[in-house]
Amino acid sequence: MDAALDGKSKKRKQIQNKFFRGSGEGTANGDPDDEESQPKWKKARLSTKLFVKNCEISHDQLHQLLKSAVLGKQHESTEQGVPNLGWCHLSHPTHLNGVVVIVLQEVSQLLFYKFYLQFKHLRKAFRYRFRLPVPSANFLADIIGEQPNGNKEEEGILPTPSAMQVSSSSLANPQAITDLQNDPIIQKYGFEKVGLVRCLLTKEEMKKFDFPLQGLANCRNFVSTECVGPVSDSSPLFGLDCEMCLTPNGNELTRVSLVDAEGHCVMDELVKPDNKILNYLTRFSGITRKILKPVTTKLRDVQAKLKKLLPPDAVLVGHSLNADLQALQMIHPNVIDTSLLFVRNLGRRFKLKFLAKAVLGKEIQCPDRVGHDSTEDAVATLELAQYFIKHGPKKIAEMKLDTAVNSQQFLASPKQKNTLPLCPSGPHKEARLPTDATWQKNSGILECLDLTGRKLLFLSQKAGGSTLMSSRFCRSILCTSDEEVLEQAQAEVPLSSFSVIQFSQWPHPLPPSLTVEMHKKMKVKWAEMSTVYAGPFGGSFCLKPLKKLFASFGPVHSLAVILETDEPYLCIQYGVLEAAQLAIETLNGACVQGVRIKVQRPVQELTLDCDTMVSTLETDPENESTIYVNGMKESYTEEDMSQKFSLLPSLEAVFLPVDPQSKKHKKYCFLKFRSSECAQNALKILHGPTGLSWKLVCRRALTPSHLHEWICHSCPDPRSPQASDVVPLASKEKSPLSPQGEELKIAMSRLDERIAKLHGRLPPHTLCLVLLPGTESVRGSSTGLGLISVNDDDMKSATPEVLQWVASQD
Incomplete structure (x- = not known):
């Protein structure tokens, strides 16, 4: 059975906030999201971290994603060439063939789920959604981030800076000195060189970063290295x-693997x-089975050997060393974590x-070699610590490592180093965007495109209206009509x-009263x-065990x-659809x-299609x-769940809902x-004889994560007087599909068809966002919905019927 490991790190991390990341298959084939994967995986891919508190993504966060796609690996929020947006991970943005944003005016999350069955393509072809x-x-x-007048001087856009280089003259600049003073390494260690002892993690830091420590409950059976001698700046380092x-x-x-201060391997054992x-x-x-x-x-055996090898004042150096010591089940008091x-x-x-x-x-961890060499990694961590001690924190801060990452200097292949994302072959292929963070922060997407000789293509009805129409950048x-928009888009996009x-x-716009009613x-x-509804129960039934x-x-x-019935029944309203x-x-x-x-379930006018809705929701890509x-139990902590579910x-x-x-x-x-398939395998494990030693019930999810909070906080009790008064389930008013409702249903189907036609024409590796902006009025507002995919990856999610239909439209 294959297992999970984070594609971004070889060591599993503890759960963070309300989610934690897993990974791909643990084989030599690699993870397509991993920056260190084999070259055959070098294509733009998308994954998201939308299991957050409410799955709502702000307009500014969307702007940052689009900006990252334009700037690619040079964006200020990237780390090692991958946009680090907190909620979305776009791998290899330089391999995108284009970005397409489709906006459905006056459409909201409410309309999407009201006419969920009509959005056949949207619900199948886009894996990720957010509110x-x-x-x-x-x-x-x-x-x-459009600028209406297109005048850079009036817009206050900063002039394009040259690539940042650190020199004595640049440090004479007051801003450069301020930046250096604000560097986290300088703030912790100061400007002067530091000794070995100053680089050691304190006990508080070791506890914070999950190092094994004496007295912790989860370290009861761990073995101490017994290196309790006094440590000085001349104490021996071991990688x-x-x-x-x-x-x-x-x-x-x-x-x-253990190496001494000269880099000589003193221990390299398979276990x-x-x-x-x-x-x-x-x-x-x-490592393989063979x-x-x-x-x-x-x-x-290796615990005993390590205890013999390490002198009393030994200092261990490693990269994410806590994970190594956890695997060794050993406690060591003096550590440096690079x-x-x-x-x-x-x-x-x-x-x-x-x-x-x-x-x-x-160069370490070369892609042409299967797996990492632990001896090589141990030597690298040792030399990094020695370099830091020898040259001091000021030297490290002056290296501007953040800029080095963003400029792709050390991560991109020679073929990629001087190319821009989204830039087709032609005269602008070698154009470079500035890497200065201040310029990136103040410039918009349109300016970034303009610097590389490109313009944004904007297609809309005349009635749509937007300042984009008059922008010189577009x-x-x-x-x-929408039909003409589609026709032009198929040719131009x-x-x-x-x-x-x-x-x-x-x-x-739709009448506010109609939106409120829906x-x-x-x-x-x-x-x-x-x-x-459950029953009938006998006249002598016991309610307490039934509640449980x-x-x-x-x-x-x-x-x-x-x-009121001949025999007693129970009516149970659950907080989530899955429980019912x-x-x-x-x-x-x-x-x-x-x-x-x-x-x-109760048979009511609004639930006649309930079985169809449930079966469709179950196969939803979300x-x-x-x-x-x-x-x-409420007493279970995130750490408990992390350990079990990992x-x-x-x-x-x-996703851990919070009351x-x-x-x-x-x-x-x-x-x-x-x-x-992985979810199905997990269900088999949870339904198995051990069930991870917890009394759990589980099934496939029915509620998309972005919808969960909305449902939990807005669903009334249908039997309450307030709910009955507000929306009678059997009233003399028009049915949900009144003539206006029927028109809406047809309109949503047509929108879905147009998106399917356009989506089918997009080149492979195109980042596509469909945005339902939502509506705002004095009588009530509706939140929007975003759907996102990288074409070619997510079309695999579409049903054969949808794919066949798209092909027939060509």
Whole structure:
């Protein structure tokens, strides 16, 4: 069974905030998102970290993503060539063939889920979705960062600077001196050279960064190196690096290398884990089944050998050394961690591969070799620490390592070094954008395009209106209808590096009263879909165990006994759709308290298509690789869940809902995996005899993560007087598909068809965003929705019927 490991690091990290990252397969094939993958993976790919508190992405965050796509690896927010936007990870942006933004005016998240079944292409071809805030007066200005008059002097755009170079003359500049003083390395160590002792991590820092320490509960069985002698600046340094595999107990040691202060290898041992190996993680460790087969050395053997080799005042040096010591199950008091020694703003850390090249001028972890060499890595970490001590923190700060990363000096291949993202072959191929962070911050996307001789292509109806139409940075094509917009887009977009297409389905905004009515009905529909009726029960039934039974599937908003029927029934409204579906699948037809019961949803006007909705939601790309898990105790911490769920192969993220009142974790969560197959394998593990030793119930997710918060905080009790008064389920008013509603349904289907036609014409490796801006009015506002994909990757998610239909339109 394949296991997960983060493609961005060979060592598993602890869960961070409300999500943690997993990885791809642990084979030599590599992870397509990994910057160090084999050359065959060098193509633009997208992954997201949308399992955050509310999955809402601001307009400025979208602007930064688009700007990163234009600037590619030179963007100020990148680290080692990959945009570090917090919520979205765009690999190899220089390999993008173009960026396309499709805007559906006056369409909101509400309309998308109201007419969810009509959006056949959108819901299948775009893997990632996120909620957008209510739009401002000029939505496009927020997203593109447009400048209406196109005059750089009036816009206050800073002049283009030359590439940043550090010299004595530049340091005479007051701003350069200020920048140096604000450098995190200078702030911690000062300008003067420091000795070895000053570079040691304090006990507080070791605790913060999860180093094994005496007295910690999870280190009870760890072995101490017993190096308790006094440490001075002349104490011996030893470089340490380990390789791991994955077992049912997590990461276990397979190789350990130790080098002395001269770089001589004093220990290099293969280790056979005590537990069954689930994944050798060959692409990172270089270890295979064949290599480990004859090995008899165990963990206790290398622990004993290390204790003998290390003198009392030994100082261990490593990169993310905490992970190595955890794998060794050893405690050592004096350590230098080079990932923290060279740390940047906001705690950003460089990879060892980059530091070795940028600081030492050494190539390590070469892509033509399978796996890392732990001895080579140990030598590199040792030499980095020695370089820091010899030359001092000022020398390191003056290297401007952030700029070195952004300028691709050490990471891009020679063929990529002087090319720009999105730039077709032609006279501008060698154009370079400035790397100065101040200029990047103050310039907009349009200015970045203009510097490389390109313009944004803008297509819209005349009625749409936008200051983009008059901008000298844009080539605007105004059309008389959406059909003409589509026709022009099919011809022009494949030839443009950056395009904005705006569809205006109706000449006037929807009446606010209609939006309010649909919003109320959607609330009630989701509440009804999350409600089940169970029974009949005998006259002597016991309510307390029934409450416990139905609560085992998920959060219960209300449970009522219905006595108007011949025999008692229960009405249970759940907080999440998955819990109601689990109750139906588990208990319908089951024998409960000696009676065979039925569990079913109420049949109401708004829930007649409920079965179709549930089956469609289950195959939604947002849900098919995600599972819902219920049964955690409130006392479980994020660390508890991290440890347990990290054993599930290819886990990418964990979404932990928080109660807004108590601020405590709820008793359920969502686990997102790399693929549908990985999610299915995880379900088998959780349904297995051990179930990770927790009493858990789980199934495929039905609620996209960005929709979860909206549902939890807006769904009323359908049996409450307020809900009944607001939206009667059986009223004399027009049905949900009144003539105006029917027109909306047809309009949404046509929009979906147009997007499918255009999406099918986009070149491979095109970043495509479909933005439903939402609406704003005095009578109520609707949040927007964003859908994002890299063409060629996400068209694989489309159904055969959709792909066939797209082909037929050509």
